[in-house]
Amino acid sequence: MYNKRTLLVDHVKEHATIYIFMTILFLTGIIFGAIIVNSMNFIQKQDLFFYLERFFGDIVADEQAGNNAILKDSFFYHVKYLFILFVLGLSVIGLPVVWVLLFLKGMIVGFSVGFIVNQLGMKGLFLASISIAPQNILVIPVYIAAGSLSMIFSLTLLNKLFSRKFSRPVLQPFGKYVMAFVSLIVVSLAAAVLEAYIANEGMELIIKSFYSQQ
Numbered sequence: 765m766y767n768k769r770t771l772l773v774d775h776v777k778e779h780a781t782i783y784i785f786m787t788i789l790f791l792t793g794i795i796f797g798a799i800i801v802n803s804m805n806f807i808q809k810q811d812l813f814f815y816l817e818r819f820f821g822d823i824v825a826d827e828q829a830g831n832n833a834i835l836k837d838s839f840f841y842h843v844k845y846l847f848i849l850f851v852l853g854l855s856v857i858g859l860p861v862v863w864v865l866l867f868l869k870g871m872i873v874g875f876s877v878g879f880i881v882n883q884l885g886m887k888g889l890f891l892a893s894i895s896i897a898p899q900n901i902l903v904i905p906v907y908i909a910a911g912s913l914s915m916i917f918s919l920t921l922l923n924k925l926f927s928r929k930f931s932r933p934v935l936q937p938f939g940k941y942v943m944a945f946v947s948l949i950v951v952s953l954a955a956a957v958l959e960a961y962i963a964n965e966g967m968e969l970i971i972k973s974f975y976s977q978q
Contacts, residue, residue: 779916786866786912793870795806800871801878813883823971835960842903842952845869848911850945853914856922866911873900887974895967899959906948906955913948919942 776783804812849865852858877896880888920937 779912782915782919783908783912786915788909789863789866789911790870790908793867793872794874796867797871797874797876798878798890800875801882807965809879809883810822812879815921816880816883820971820974823968831960832966834964835956836873838899838959839953839956842906842956843949844866845907846945846948846952849910849914853917853941854921855878856918856925859918862911862918866907869907873904891967891970894970895963898966899955900961902955906951910945910948913941 809951845865849862852862852865873896877892880892880896882888884891917937
């Protein structure tokens, strides 16, 4: 256990620049998503809020998907996203797409939180803290790690290609690459459980309390 922790720390130290770059890229996406909310005009916000209110109405009427369905959908969404990042890491030309996907993921988080807070004020901040924050405590590090690992493996292949040492075994780094993504999938399952049974339940209670006060 200690050796594994030491290897992980050494890995992060060795590739600290890449992890910092990916973190900044993700945070930039969050900021950009919040900026988009502020740049929307009143009509656009009202049109979007109309669909949000319909979603809230379905929750109050108990017409939303069940926890098990949310768990399944959330987990498979994470698996598909991670699989795309995994495949892109196998090709050097897919590296820019990895950057775009990570930026977009951050932008979605920033836009979602920014829009809810913009429309509902402190209630929206409280709602976002309960419904969005719990799973993202795990999801955000997972996607940053996945993007970083994809970039590291892609650069490893590029280095072997240009150094004319591609004949050297790539099986060992590939095996580590696969195991790292399997670990991230396991963590994403934990995030999906949080979303389905903690965040979703909390969101239902808060939204129903909003409507009961009206």
